[in-house]
Amino acid sequence: MSNKSGKLFVISGPSGAGKGTLREHALDNIENLVYSISCTTRKPRDGEIDGVQYRFISHEKFKEDIEKNLFLEYAHVHADFYGTLKADVIKELNAGKNVLLEIDVQGALQVREKISDAILIFIAPPSLEELEKRLRDRHTETEENLNLRLSNAKKELELKDKYDYVIINDDLETASKELRDLILKFDK
Ligand code: 5GP
Numbered sequence: 001m002s003n004k005s006g007k008l009f010v011i012s013g014p015s016g017a018g019k020g021t022l023r024e025h026a027l028d029n030i031e032n033l034v035y036s037i038s039c040t041t042r043k044p045r046d047g048e049i050d051g052v053q054y055r056f057i058s059h060e061k062f063k064e065d066i067e068k069n070l071f072l073e074y075a076h077v078h079a080d081f082y083g084t085l086k087a088d089v090i091k092e093l094n095a096g097k098n099v100l101l102e103i104d105v106q107g108a109l110q111v112r113e114k115i116s117d118a119i120l121i122f123i124a125p126p127s128l129e130e131l132e133k134r135l136r137d138r139h140t141e142t143e144e145n146l147n148l149r150l151s152n153a154k155k156e157l158e159l160k161d162k163y164d165y166v167i168i169n170d171d172l173e174t175a176s177k178e179l180r181d182l183i184l185k186f187d188k
Contacts, residue, residue, distance in 0.1 A: 006098040009119050014125060021176075025172075025180070039082070040056060042079075054082075065083070084111075098186075121166075122166045
């Protein structure tokens, strides 16, 4: 076990900006980087497995965990609650692992308050038009949910200046390399 604590990396960005894919690339290609699986009250999508993409929990359990102060951060995103368990992150950091969170902007700003040396990275789409196209092509959302995601995207983009780094995901390979280089730069 390393006696040096790991670093916490936070990626955020609008739904459809490609965070999920970039996260997968980072986790597959960077040694010593682990992902912290969030809790959510949202229902699993087709193919999602409890404990893999998320821990899918009830509203009641989520509220209990808030009251027990178990979350490093949590937020109400779109129409559900999402949160990161404090104990998971601290355990990995103390074991010398670098930890990656993929969370929304409200959550990222809470992390910054609590862990001041966390590295905040915003993943932006090349344009709002492209974002809408990607969300439509995904066919995972209802029209109502899609509109909600688009209006949230506009608000999130306004907060990107609060992040340490902004990566524009126009070309996946380029963005993926940028993210990898950035994480490796801090892994010294
Ligand atoms: P989705 O429902 O598409 O999986 O995720 C919706 C949004 O919730 C994404 O912007 C994602 O980054 C955010 N999210 C996922 N997990 C967490 C979390 O633990 N905390 C916060 N604050 N946001 C999260």
